[in-house]
Amino acid sequence: MSGWDFENDSNTSKVEFTKFAPGITQIRIIDEDPNVRWVHWMKQFNRSINCPGRGCPVCEIRKQQKANKESYTYNMAKRFSMNIENLDTGKIELMEQGITFFQDLRDVKDDVMDKTDGLINAIIKVKRRGTTKDDTSYRLDLGTIDKLTAEAREELRSKATDLNEYFKPNTPEQILRLLQGEAWEDVFKYEENEEEIEIS
Numbered sequence: 468m469s470g471w472d473f474e475n476d477s478n479t480s481k482v483e484f485t486k487f488a489p490g491i492t493q494i495r496i497i498d499e500d501p502n503v504r505w506v507h508w509m510k511q512f513n514r515s516i517n518c519p520g521r522g523c524p525v526c527e528i529r530k531q532q533k534a535n536k537e538s539y540t541y542n543m544a545k546r547f548s549m550n551i552e553n554l555d556t557g558k559i560e561l562m563e564q565g566i567t568f569f570q571d572l573r574d575v576k577d578d579v580m581d582k583t584d585g586l587i588n589a590i591i592k593v594k595r596r597g598t599t600k601d602d603t604s605y606r607l608d609l610g611t612i613d614k615l616t617a618e619a620r621e622e623l624r625s626k627a628t629d630l631n632e633y634f635k636p637n638t639p640e641q642i643l644r645l646l647q648g649e650a651w652e653d654v655f656k657y658e659e660n661e662e663e664i665e666i667s
Contacts, residue, residue, distance in 0.1 A: 482560070482561045482628050482633065483556075483558050483559070483560045483561065484560060484561050484562075484563060485551060485553060485560040485561065485562040485563070487593055487595045487605070488595065489595050489596065489597065489598055490594070490595065491592050491593065491594050492553065492554075492555050492592075492593045492595070493553075493554040493555060493590050493591070493592055493593075493610060494551045494552065494553055494554060494562070494590070494591050494593060495551060495552040495554065495586075495587060495589070495590060495591070495613075495623075496549055496550075496551055496572075496586035496587060496589075496591065497549070497550040497551060497552060497559070497587060497623050497624055497627045498549045498550050498627065498630070499585065499586070499587075501547045501548060501549050501569055501572075502547070502548045502549065502630035502631065502634055503545060503546070503547055504517055504518070504545070504546055504548075504634050504636070505517070505518040505520075505543060505544070505545055505546075506518060506543070506544055506545075506546050507523075507525045507526075507541045507542065507543055508541065508542050508544070509541070509645060510541075512645070512651045514651065515544075515546075516637045516641075516642055516645070517634055517635065517636045517637050518543070518636060518637075519636035519637060519638060519639055519642075520636065522639040523639060523642060524639055524642045524643045524646055525541045525543075525642060525646070526543075528540060528541065528646075529541060529543065545566060546563060547563065547564060547565070547566065547568075547569040548561055548562065548563045548630055548634065549561075549562050549630075550562075550627035550628055550630070552623060554590065559623070559626045559627060561628055561630070561633075564605075567605075568605055568607070571605065571606075571607045572591075572607055574607075575589075575591055575607050575608070575609050578609050579609060579612075582612050583612050583614055587615060587620055587623070588612060588613065588614040588615060589609060589610070589611070589612055589613065590610035590611045590612075590613050591607060591608070591609060591610060592607070592608045592609075592610045593605060593606075593607055594606040594607075594608070641654050641655070
C-alpha cells in the first residue's frame, strides 16, 4: 500500500539504502507517496518478512497468542519507504524510516506544496543527531526550491525502484516454510532480499 495517511519478496535489483550520517544530508524526494507495508521480524533469521495480510501464518500465531493472553513470539511493525536522490552521495537511494520521520516529512510536504507543485521540486535538509538507535533523532527542514523540468523529473523517476514490486508481500507458503524450519536461503534461493537497516 502507499499514501500519506498514516492512520489508515523483493525483486532482483540491487538498491542503495540511505544511511544518514550525523549532521546534515540534503535530499530530493522522487516518489509522490511513501510505500507503506507491515512486516514481521523473524528473530531466528535476523530478518523481516513482508506480511501478506489475509492468510499470514505469523498473524494467525499472533491471533492465537492474543486469545490465550500469551506474549507475542513475533512482532509486527509498519515500515515507510521512498525513493530519493541523495545530493551528498549523488545516488538514487531507497530511504526507509519510521513513522515519526515520515510525519515530519509530511509537514515539510505541506510547506512545499504552498510554494511549488511537488516534493520533487524541493531540496530537503535532514539533520541527524546521535549515532546509535537509542540516541538518534532527526529534524527535517525545507531547504531551497529547485524546480525541475518535466524531462529531469522523468529521468529521475526512471531510475527509481518500483517499491510495490521490491517490497511485494511474501506468500503464506513461503512464511510457513520458514516457520517449519527451512533455511532462509532455501525458501528464497531465487530472490535477492532487501537489506535490513536500522529504523529509528
